[in-house]
Amino acid sequence: MLHWFLVIGAVLCAVQAIRAARLLISALWLAGTSALVALILYGMGAHEVAVIELSVGAGLVTVLFVFAINVAGEEAIPMRSLVPQPLAWGLVLLSLFLLAGLAFPWTGTVAPMAELSFAHMLWQARSLDVLVQIALIFAGVLGILGLLAETPVWTRERAAQPESSIGSSLSPSSKLRPSGSNGHQTTAAELPVRSQEVHS
Amino acid sequence: MTFSLANVALVGVLGLFGIGLYGLLTIRNLIKIVVALQILVKAAVLALVAAGHVSGQVHLGQSLAVTVIVADTVVAVIGLALAVQIRRRLGTLDVQALSGLRG
Numbered sequence: 001m002l003h004w005f006l007v008i009g010a011v012l013c014a015v016q017a018i019r020a021a022r023l024l025i026s027a028l029w030l031a032g033t034s035a036l037v038a039l040i041l042y043g044m045g046a047h048e049v050a051v052i053e054l055s056v057g058a059g060l061v062t063v064l065f066v067f068a069i070n071v072a073g074e075e076a077i078p079m080r081s082l083v084p085q086p087l088a089w090g091l092v093l094l095s096l097f098l099l100a101g102l103a104f105p106w107t108g109t110v111a112p113m114a115e116l117s118f119a120h121m122l123w124q125a126r127s128l129d130v131l132v133q134i135a136l137i138f139a140g141v142l143g144i145l146g147l148l149a150e151t152p153v154w155t156r157e158r159a160a161q162p163e164s165s166i167g168s169s170l171s172p173s174s175k176l177r178p179s180g181s182n183g184h185q186t187t188a189a190e191l192p193v194r195s196q197e198v199h200s
Numbered sequence: 201m202t203f204s205l206a207n208v209a210l211v212g213v214l215g216l217f218g219i220g221l222y223g224l225l226t227i228r229n230l231i232k233i234v235v236a237l238q239i240l241v242k243a244a245v246l247a248l249v250a251a252g253h254v255s256g257q258v259h260l261g262q263s264l265a266v267t268v269i270v271a272d273t274v275v276a277v278i279g280l281a282l283a284v285q286i287r288r289r290l291g292t293l294d295v296q297a298l299s300g301l302r303g
Contacts, residue, residue, distance in 0.1 A: 003208045011215035014239045018223040023231050030235050033216075037242050040212060041265075044205055045258050046249040049265045053245065056269055061238065061276050068280035069231060072287040077294050081226035088225040096218050103210055103247070118259040126263045133270045143277035146285065 003043055010036035023074055027065035034058040048118055209250040216243035230283040230293045234276055241272040 010033050017029035034057035042050035081088065116125060123130065216239055223236030245265045252261020287293055 003205060007208055007212035010212055014216055014219045017235055018219055026232060026235055030238055033239065033242060037246055040209060040246065041249050044209060044249055044253045046262045049249060049262045052266060052269055056273055061273060064277060064280055068284055072284045072293065075293045077229045082296065083225045088222060091225060092218050092222045095221055096214055099217060100214055116259060118262055121259045122263045129267045133267055136270050136274045140274040140277045143281045146281035
């Protein structure tokens with residue numbers, strides 16, 4: 001009975017995370033979903049994954065969401081979706097039907113097999129996965145750097161200028177490549193010098 | 201009629217998957233799209249552990265679920281970084297505004 005409450009609670013939290021108008025409230029409902037999923041995982045004997053899900057899913061990811069919402073700010077976007085609602089519901093029901101058709105044969109009783117320990121399974125049997133995880137963590141670090149990066153000066157300057165003045169001060173070739181051919185980002189101080197070089 | 205733990209978890213998998221997919225199809229806010237992706241991946245993690253539980257190989261399901269959680273976290277980080285940078289440069293989080301971008 002307790003597991004039914006946990007599952008229904010997780011689904012309700014997910015519904016609220018999708019329906020909430022404010023982004024911050026949505027992130028908090030997502031954290032609730034994650035915590036309840038962690039409890040379900042613990043009940044199924046997956047203790048290590050439950051702890052990881054609780055600390056990463058309900059902790060780290062929520063902090064990331066709050067930080068990103070704080071940086072980007074709230075924005076009221078109309079609820080009208082790009083995909084028509086009947087089509088969306090049809091696709092969801094079709095996917096659920098297919099998924100249930102694949103998943104329900106699993107629920108028969110299967111004789112338990114001899115199993116390796118979690119540490120042996122993770123570090124030896126699935127060692128390639130661990131290498132992939134390390135590469136993914138490096139990608140995540142680069143993502144954090146992108147999250148914290150400031151907008152380049154030339155982008156802010158050009159955003160502040162009207163389109164006509166940008167076109168008069170830069171030649172067509174320099175408008176096509178504002179960052180330079182070697183990938184170096186042009187600063188505001190370099191812009192007049194570069195345009196003089198092009199005209200000469 | 202009694203439901204086993206795997207059956208209950210399977211109901212949760214179906215519910216979370218449906219909600220996440222519906223969110224992905226209908227939401228236009230970039231940050232909420234990442235939220236919908238997170239819900240979808242939670243369904244996948246639950247399905248992996250439930251499959252391991254049913255087949256008697258919980259640790260195999262756990263090791264796969266750990267990989268999925270790490271990948272999901274990195275996807276969230278990169279998605280949020282993209283959303284923040286798009287908000288800074290275009291001034292909006294609406295995915296419809298991105299349809300005007302040209303490569």
